[in-house]
Amino acid sequence: MTVRLRSHHLLCLLTYIGEGYSAAFVANYDVIAKRLGRGEDILIVSGPDDICQPLLGGAEPHCLRESAAGRDELAARDVGKLLTRPIRAGVRFSLDAATLAGLRAAFAAGVTREACQGCEWAGLCSTVAAGGYRDVRL
Numbered sequence: 001m002t003v004r005l006r007s008h009h010l011l012c013l014l015t016y017i018g019e020g021y022s023a024a025f026v027a028n029y030d031v032i033a034k035r036l037g038r039g040e041d042i043l044i045v046s047g048p049d050d051i052c053q054p055l056l057g058g059a060e061p062h063c064l065r066e067s068a069a070g071r072d073e074l075a076a077r078d079v080g081k082l083l084t085r086p087i088r089a090g091v092r093f094s095l096d097a098a099t100l101a102g103l104r105a106a107f108a109a110g111v112t113r114e115a116c117q118g119c120e121w122a123g124l125c126s127t128v129a130a131g132g133y134r135d136v137r138l
Helices: 009-015 023-037 066-083 097-108 122-130
Strands: 002-005 041-044
Touching (some): 009 066, 009 122, 097 122
8 A cells, every 4th residue: 555645744754643633633643654654655645645634524624725735845845855856746655764764863953844834733843853753653
């Protein structure tokens, strides 16, 4: 199987500790983290992805807003530079331990954080990164 992710969720996954918008959102995110932990591939998509699914039934889901698309662009640019490969819709890859460690180191150093500006979760993510990624689910 393949996990469909939008670009900025590559950053969100790094600090996911089981917090989210709703119980359904967290349950879904936990399943995705487990799938990725088992080595499933990632397919980069444009717009809402597998993580967004529980939110799409609500009124005006933020997953459809321009701010989310802007975060995708910034994350794709920064993660692409770090991984020395383009990150755009249609790209497939997997997160091995070395790639995940490199992404986390860059995130903690602020190298890939421009996409996080204005995000309501940025403070929590900073705390998780500063704490050495303790209790992350991926």
